[in-house]
Amino acid sequence: MDQVQPVIRVRDVVNRFGTQLVHDGVSFDVHAGEIFGIVGGSGSGKSVLLKTMLGLHRPNSGTVEVEGRDITSMGERELREIKRRYGVTFQHGALFTSLSVAENVILPIAEAVELSERTLNELVELRLRMVGLPLEAAPKFPAQLSGGMVKRAALARALALDPPLLFLDEPTAGLDPIAATAFDDLVIYLRETLELTVVMVTHDLDTLARTCDRVGVLVDRKLVVDTLEGIVKSEHPWIREYFHGARGRSMNDPAEGRDGT
């Protein structure tokens, strides 16, 4: 039915650690230009799924195709080529602590192309402006930044190579609502102007509601994919609990969440 090739096509992925089965036949597609959210309980294997898509973890069986090429059976060199096509932000930023913010942004660029110092500085300025970081932050080290600034700096680094595909692991966790909203706006804006495809793992229901076109929920070791409206209507008990618990309700209607009916 779907004629357009999906950017990411995951088929029957099985991940097993020892006797513990984490994923048992996870299949889904991520289409170009969409923001795809992944949610799931703690320990349901969201991070493992993300790592599988990034090619950092090889699944026990199943395939992951990025732009039509299977990364699970790929050699190191080819995989490295693919990895240049996407930007990633990690849950805790994963900025290099021994490098300044500017050097963090420069690192992937300088690894890919040889450019003069002035050009690199211009690109640093661009990335910092894109994520709305004050330019004075450029020579600072990650330990000197606040949590929100670390997230922004991490996004600046992820965007350094103009990737068409962006993976965000809990991008708004630990941010105040204003900063989180600004981050959502930024992601939406980048998607619209740069036609990015975004895959994000998040627990933030507001972010989910505002940004994601489709949502995948990891339950019973499988991924249930639908639009947010469809997911919210799901009959599955865990999904109901997730979206209709006290926090879920307050997302839809603050008054309802407060009186707890």
Next chain:
Amino acid sequence: MADTAQLESVLRAAERTRSAELLLDLSSVGETDIGPAWLIRCALERLAARGVDVRTEGASREHSAYLDGIAGEQLGQLPAPERSSPQRWLIDFGRSIEARVLSWVEALTFGGQLITTAATAWSSLRRWRVPSVVRHVYETGVQAIPVVAVIALLISVISAYIGAQQLRPFGAEIFTVDLVAIGVLRELGVLLTAIMVAGRTGSAYAAELGVMKLNDEVDALESMGVNPYEVLVLPRVVALIIALPLLTVIADAMGLAGGALLTSYLIDLPWPQFVTRLDSAIGETTFWAGLVKAPVFGLLIALTGTLRGLQVRESSRELGRLTTVAVVQSIFLVIFADAIFAIFFLEIDF
């Protein structure tokens, strides 16, 4: 992104022109990513600032509204990189002295904290964290036995070999036994053990505590009202004060065994005679002159390792630097202390 380098050289050539008018044909650039678009924009701005009239052709304008938007935001300026100058040099010099002084102050605070912790911990056995001490004795002592034993054996083989060779012309080969026994018991056994342990345990202490520091684990302990010196530092220090003498005894034994082996092979000295010779060669104090140094060395290594570990803050590079510092300084301190011991023992005729 790969052709950004090409774009850069084109823009640079354009900026070098002296003409007042410029036509930039960007049709070959085609659909640009946002990075290259920004570089073009920056170059155009600089040209415009110089009063060059630039017209562009075929440039995709899809990002221009976005770029205008972010360029307009008040985010300040990229700070200029610091240039080297005499003033700069003076500032760096001052900072390095400040850092040195602070490091001494930290070392003093550390020592003071540890002494008060140890003093208050006297009152009950529980606060000496016996299980933790035992674990560290196991890790720093028991697990180090193979490497320490082999090193001691090898070093006594080397000194016996060289000694026998040098003493042979004088017909004094029998004194090889004296050389090896006194050398190993007084100096080599304890010193090499201490150096091995400094490399093994000093670095482990610094790295362990450093990572805990980076993970806020030390703060977590403190927030629970637990004294980190009592839980983290004291057991490690006590463990090494216990472990190093024990390792030294093993090193001494292996050293003497190596000496006996080599003398029986090199100068045909049978084992019973080796023992007799050994008995007359070493005095009552020889063994103790070596062993008494071991707890002091252990203390120095453990203090340096834990102090440097707790000084780690902010970055992984700090961790690496301070781990190195811990090893180098503890080896230095061990050798320095050994020299003082040598002079002291000579003076009191020990």
